[in-house]
Amino acid sequence: MTSLTVENYLKAMLQISLKHQQHWVTTGQLAAELDVSPGSVTSMLKTLSEANLAEYRPYGGVALTETGRALALRVLRRHRLIELFLVETLKLTWDQVHEEAEHMEHAVSDFLVERIDEFLGWPAADPHGDPIPASDGVMRGSEEAAMALAEVPAGGRFRISRVVNQDPAFLRFLTESGVEIGALGEVEQNSLEAGIVAIKLAGKNLNLGHSAAAHLQVVPCGQPTA
Numbered sequence: 001m002t003s004l005t006v007e008n009y010l011k012a013m014l015q016i017s018l019k020h021q022q023h024w025v026t027t028g029q030l031a032a033e034l035d036v037s038p039g040s041v042t043s044m045l046k047t048l049s050e051a052n053l054a055e056y057r058p059y060g061g062v063a064l065t066e067t068g069r070a071l072a073l074r075v076l077r078r079h080r081l082i083e084l085f086l087v088e089t090l091k092l093t094w095d096q097v098h099e100e101a102e103h104m105e106h107a108v109s110d111f112l113v114e115r116i117d118e119f120l121g122w123p124a125a126d127p128h129g130d131p132i133p134a135s136d137g138v139m140r141g142s143e144e145a146a147m148a149l150a151e152v153p154a155g156g157r158f159r160i161s162r163v164v165n166q167d168p169a170f171l172r173f174l175t176e177s178g179v180e181i182g183a184l185g186e187v188e189q190n191s192l193e194a195g196i197v198a199i200k201l202a203g204k205n206l207n208l209g210h211s212a213a214a215h216l217q218v219v220p221c222g223q224p225t226a
């Protein structure tokens with residue numbers, strides 16, 4: 001059984017590399033993701049490298065080994081299945097489950113995780129739309145061509161597929177604004193100069209800042225018939 005710290009490092013590395021589609025992760029990126037000093041990252045990376053979980057090159061960054069990646073995918077799988085389980089069974093909201101899952105992901109057994117997966121019907125995504133890795137490490141869910149809402153031009157129709165910022169206050173703001181996974185909308189105005197993306201979502205008008213719109217991933221649904 002790997003330690004909690006090791007699991008968190010591996011998970012953070014995997015998330016950075018998935019997000020930016022890069023194999024090598026910098027110590028600076030890791031320090032920021034884990035909210036720790038670059039110095040402590042460096043010493044931990046030596047430990048991970050000795051355990052053959054990561055390949056560490058001073059000044060070159062760090063990459064997961066095959067073993068490290070498999071472990072990281074298992075942590076991510078536990079995290080996302082727990083989040084969905086808490087929403088489905090205890091009716092927790094999507095802004096409440098992330099913190100709980102951060103703790104529980106290190107504690108649940110493989111046996112329990114398999115039962116949860118079966119109970120939920122082998123789901124493709126968690127409550128935030130993040131894909132769930134199957135037990136063999138393959139990401140579930142169709143690889144739909146998602147893009148950031150901030151990049152959709154005026155007139156573009158979309159379906160919200162994923163929220164990539166799990167800050168509870170941000171998620172509550174989304175709930176209050178009617179923004180949820182699967183909601184259909186259309187961009188009315190996208191102004192880089194004003195930093196505003198004005199959308200119509202389920203018939204309601206909503207103005208989002210560019211940074212908020214950058215945290216919403218959408219699947220384009222074609223242009224409206226003018």
Ligand SMILES: [Zn+2]
Nearest residue numbers: 083098101166
């Ligand atoms: Zn989470």
